[in-house]
Amino acid sequence: MRVTRKIKEQQIAILEETYRDVKPALMFRNPFELLIAVILSAQCTDKRVNVTTARLFARASTPEAIVSMGLQDLEEEIRDCGLFRNKAKNIMASCQLLCEKYGGEVPEDFAELQKLPGVGRKTANVVMSVAFHHPAIAVDTHVFRVANRLKLAVGETPLEVERGLQKAIPKEKWSEAHHWLIWHGRRICKSRRPLCEECPLSEVCAGKEAGVS
DNA sequence: CTCCCGATAT
DNA sequence: ATATCAGGAG
Known part of the structure; x- marks a missing residue:
């Protein structure tokens, strides 16, 4: 199938209609909690x-409080999220940096966010979009x-x-579209066994006839 | 490219 | 048993 501009518009329209009311799946009460949740x-x-975050934030929900926990305690608290040594090290270093350079607040700036240890392009985009309501597609x-x-968009790299x-x-639809695509990936277009029979986009999908990828 | 890594789905 | 899960750093 040749995916024209017209077909892409149809794909977007169906995604919007199907996932109109979805909301972020990660629970958070402020930009800092979202940042930690996304790193995890x-x-x-x-x-x-x-x-994990429900338990962690009950103990410590600010950069200062997490710094006070100490690395060993933080590792234990987030262990079951996997990659826990790296994540704990990054979260601890980020919290220290937030306290020292950013007055304990999460910077509302894409480039500044990526200076935090453990925060790359994807995480920075999520924080900008979900916490600060800037247009972004993580x-x-x-x-x-x-x-x-x-x-809809082909590429070898996320960028x-x-x-x-x-x-x-x-x-104006970048941020919502990000959530449409996530939910579609989780519910229908799954990595292992995509449910093409149940997919509302099957008629406008290039991957279906190509046998996915 | 490899490593980090426990929990979960299939 | 194994692929995969809201990735990032070296």
Whole structure:
């Protein structure tokens, strides 16, 4: 299938209609909690992250409080999210930096966010979009896979796909579109066994006839 | 590219 | 048993 501009618009329209009312799956009460939750979510289900953050934030919900915990305690607290040594080290270093350089507040700036240890482009985009309501498309594993399968945006790297999605989707819908693609990836267009029979986009999908990828 | 890494789905 | 899960750093 040749995916024209017209077809991309149809894909976007169906995604919007189908996932109109979805909201972020990670639980948080402020930008700082979202930042920690997103760092923890690497290679981990959001469900598991929510269990862990509920417990963690009950003990410590500010950069100052987490610094006070100490590294060993933090490692134990987040162990079941996986990659816990790296995540604990990064969270601790980020909290120290937030206290020292940012007055204990999460900076509302894409470049500044990426200076925090453990915060790359994807995490910075999520914080800008979800916490601060700036237009952004965070390309995680789901968005990357779904965009490439649909050929809504094709690319070898997350950055290439991000650029492609920005071209294909009106700016005012970037942040919502990010959530549409995530939920579609979780519910239908799953990595292992995509449910093409139940997919509302099957008629406008390039990956279906190509046998996915 | 490799490593980090426990929990979960299939 | 194994692929995968809201990735990032070296």
